[in-house]
Amino acid sequence: MKRTTAITPRLSRRTFIQATGATLATTSVLNASSTHAGAHAKVPAAAGGIIKVGDFTVRRMGYGAMWLTGEGIWGPTEDPAGAKAVLRRAVELGVNFIDTSDAYGPNTNEEIIAAALYPYPDDLVVATKGGFTRPGPGQWTPDGRPEHLRAACEASLKRLRLETHHVYQLHVPDRKVPLEDTLGELARLKEEGKIQHIGVSNFTLEQLRLAQGLIDVVSVQNRYNVAIRESDPVLAACEQDGIAFIPWGPLGTRTKESDALTKLQEIAGQRGISKYQAALAWLMTRSDAMLPIPGTTSVDHLEENVAAAAMRLNETEMAALG
Numbered sequence: 532m533k534r535t536t537a538i539t540p541r542l543s544r545r546t547f548i549q550a551t552g553a554t555l556a557t558t559s560v561l562n563a564s565s566t567h568a569g570a571h572a573k574v575p576a577a578a579g580g581i582i583k584v585g586d587f588t589v590r591r592m593g594y595g596a597m598w599l600t601g602e603g604i605w606g607p608t609e610d611p612a613g614a615k616a617v618l619r620r621a622v623e624l625g626v627n628f629i630d631t632s633d634a635y636g637p638n639t640n641e642e643i644i645a646a647a648l649y650p651y652p653d654d655l656v657v658a659t660k661g662g663f664t665r666p667g668p669g670q671w672t673p674d675g676r677p678e679h680l681r682a683a684c685e686a687s688l689k690r691l692r693l694e695t696h697h698v699y700q701l702h703v704p705d706r707k708v709p710l711e712d713t714l715g716e717l718a719r720l721k722e723e724g725k726i727q728h729i730g731v732s733n734f735t736l737e738q739l740r741l742a743q744g745l746i747d748v749v750s751v752q753n754r755y756n757v758a759i760r761e762s763d764p765v766l767a768a769c770e771q772d773g774i775a776f777i778p779w780g781p782l783g784t785r786t787k788e789s790d791a792l793t794k795l796q797e798i799a800g801q802r803g804i805s806k807y808q809a810a811l812a813w814l815m816t817r818s819d820a821m822l823p824i825p826g827t828t829s830v831d832h833l834e835e836n837v838a839a840a841a842m843r844l845n846e847t848e849m850a851a852l853g
């Protein structure tokens with residue numbers, strides 16, 4: 532089996548970013564027309580602009596791979612050919628940030644990503660997660676013990692055929708384990724070169740601030756959409772600190788009916804776009820720190836979602852959505 536040369540492409544890309552003179556220290560997001568993203572402006576995902584995730588620069592419409600699994604996010608997908616087609620089409624559309632986790636399947640989600648996309652394009656960032664175990668379908672148990680994280684991180688490297696994780700996210704804090712211990716192990720794995728950047732997920736603002744006192748955090752992945760905004764303070768912190776905010780559940784498909792969703796549907800109707808596109812347009816307009824990762828098992832839905840990278844709501848629409 533060919534081993535990945537993950538370190539080499541990362542270096543070559545960094546060199547490329549330096550050569551293009553892309554200076555992103557003070558602003559985390561640029562328009563599609565600026566710097567090297569302009570060279571790829573023909574891919575639909577480029578319309579969203581770009582965002583820094585650590586020292587990676589990715590287009591601001593990602594893809595979440597979780598649904599490419601069996602029922603209850605358990606076991607392999609029943610349609611591996613369809614799953615590979617979705618992943619490959621995402622890359623063709625210019626998506627270069629793909630979210631996964633060892634917990635999806637478990638394991639099978641990372642395996643199908645490698646099966647579909649390895650050897651990875653030079654600019655693709657695969658962001659996996661660790662910190663959950665899966666006793667069965669629909670069951671999720673946090674495990675933040677250092678020994679679990681270490682084993683999980685190393686096993687994910689093998690499945691993804693990487694030498695180093697581009698972005699490794701702590702999937703969830705484990706109340707039974709001091710966060711300092713969990714994050715300390717991730718810091719050690721980074722020092723050892725097994726992780727390039729650390730992200731966190733399902734974090735409160737307090738947990739984020741604690742983490743930032745210990746390690747460099749490049750992203751926060753929390754549930755967030757037009758109807759679920761408990762993470763507004765975390766989003767504000769991400770904006771302030773120039774780190775990416777990755778909303779999960781961005782489309783609001785598993786969110787109970789609300790005034791915001793009804794209003795969003797009306798706006799979608801007026802604009803002649805789908806409610807899913809309107810949900811993504813709201814996120815893209817809401818913050819430049821936003822890196823949505825809508826998930827789908829369908830190429831048609833993928834294309835619809837990525838097309839929303841170009842869509843923004845106007846001031847009146849944003850005000851109506853509160």
Ligand SMILES: NC(=O)c1ccc[n+]([C@@H]2O[C@H](COP(=O)([O-])OP(=O)(O)OC[C@H]3O[C@@H](n4cnc5c(N)ncnc54)[C@H](OP(=O)(O)O)[C@@H]3O)[C@@H](O)[C@H]2O)c1
Nearest residue numbers: 595596597732779780781782783784807825826827828832
């Ligand atoms: N950190 C965490 O704890 C956490 C938790 C959950 C998810 N995530 C990540 O976040 C990603 C996105 O979150 P999510 O999957 O919960 O929510 P989502 O992306 O808002 O919704 C995905 C669902 O919407 C459907 N869908 C997508 N596009 C559609 C379209 N254009 N038209 C109609 N239906 C559409 C999909 O079904 P079809 O397959 O039929 O399109 C799928 O059932 C996941 O894939 C995963 O990577 C992270």
